Amino acid sequence: MHNPGDRLFGLALWGAAVGVTAVFAWLFADIARLGLGSLSLDFIATAPENAGRDGGIAPILVSTLLILGVAVGVAAPVGLGAAVWLNTYTRAGSRGGRRIRLALDMLAGMPSIVFGLFGNAFFSVFLGLGFSILSGGLTLAAMILPIFIRTVEAGLGAVEDGWRLGAAALGLTRSAALAHVILPAAAPAIGAGLMLGIGRAAAETAALIFTSGYVDRMPESLADSGRALAVHIYDLSMNVAGGDVHAAASALVLVALVACVNLMAVALSRRWLTRRLAV
């Protein structure tokens, strides 16, 4: 039945899928083999000792969440506003809109170290925030904004024109149409954009080294320096002899964190969808 070309094509597809999965499995197995042994409630709940070779990651986890909180807290409203502006006021084809979109796409592909240097120069030095969770979070916000804006804007663009016209024909104000019809309809895209952003921010190292710093103490405020998980992993595996085990354990925690955020977002957007469409 199947001709040989077809079969070869099928095999190639399978090969690609298995290859990708295998690489991830290998990677995951490697850090699990190394780190699973030292993973425990204690590891999550205690402070690091001996440069991280012993003890746990409690303050690092707290710093990470604070940095992420600042980043998302700033990027979400600003990004939403920018995406709505782009979608409403620069409909397809206008020159200004094209330029802004091009700039955003370029920024989205910018190496994170560039954002780190910018964050250091602007937030840490110019605004005098120093090495702090605040400047780290703001730097990450700047880093995830482009991708967030573009995702949300694509989502808004995909909202049926019928709803937009329908809302206008009913004499709804632009803001009412946005709040009640357009944004809810774009909720899955907004969720996806946030997810992409959080995922990128949680895994970020380079941009944070120059902005939120290395200090592994428990942060007392947003003005304190704080070490993010990814920075901790980097430091343990590169600068601390014998830190491999805890680096792997921390990596497992990071993977779990990102997976959690992902699952949460998927569940959330699915609930939105079923509530509205009841498919």
Place this chain on the structure above:
Amino acid sequence: MTPHTLGDIEMGPPCCVPVPHLSIENLAVAYGDTPVLSNVSLDIHKGCITALIGPSGCGKTSFLNSLNRLTDLIPGARVEGRIRLANESGTLDLLDSSLDVRALRRRIGMIFQKPNPFPMSIRRNLELPLREHGMRRADLLAHTIETALADVGLWNEVRDRLDAPALTLSGGQQQRLCIARALVLEPEILLMDEPCSALDPIASGVVEEMIQSLRGRYTVVIVTHNLAQARRVGNYAAFFWMRERIGQLVEFGHCRQIFDAPVHPATAAYIGGMHG
């Protein structure tokens, strides 16, 4: 309490005494540098159903959109000429740039080709425009919603599931919900852009009957490609055609005259072609 949405049956005089509700003079619509409609002049009579017929792309939808200023939403759209809406105190110039467009759209409702209920519950679909136009009292809202749904023959079908998502309704029900959503605002004029073309024949028949029931209480302007439908529902018919790639109004008159004794050869050919 009297029904809200349908208003007084005697609101308009019978169709045989034509009273212009909308007077259109030399209307021209262009998108950017491309004119799509020019030199359209006609009166839309109060309480009557006016059917707009003609091939696709000859400007019927652009004509409709300019009546409630939906053309404002289309980048680069320009509308010229005059559209006057008869008021208690004289007339209102609809193309006046200082006109309150929200208030206008409350008076001139619109139904689209593809049913477009919002992705929310049936109740919320009707509540949203009411609330946005200032109705807050729960009992008033409930009453108005029930009346509107009854008007479009949907109340008995959905009374037990008002909080179900509107998108779970069938196509015909969705379109009737959209008509109800326009009716809750108590408009005087309803613009309908091929309201039945996305529906199956049975649902289309139900919606058509519903539109018939609006005669006398509302002024209806309906675009349709279904000539039989235009003939069934229309009091007046306007035939649009392309000349040099620009849509024009070729003939306007009583439906019976347009279908049985068209004056213009293009009208005769179009209607004849449909018959043959």
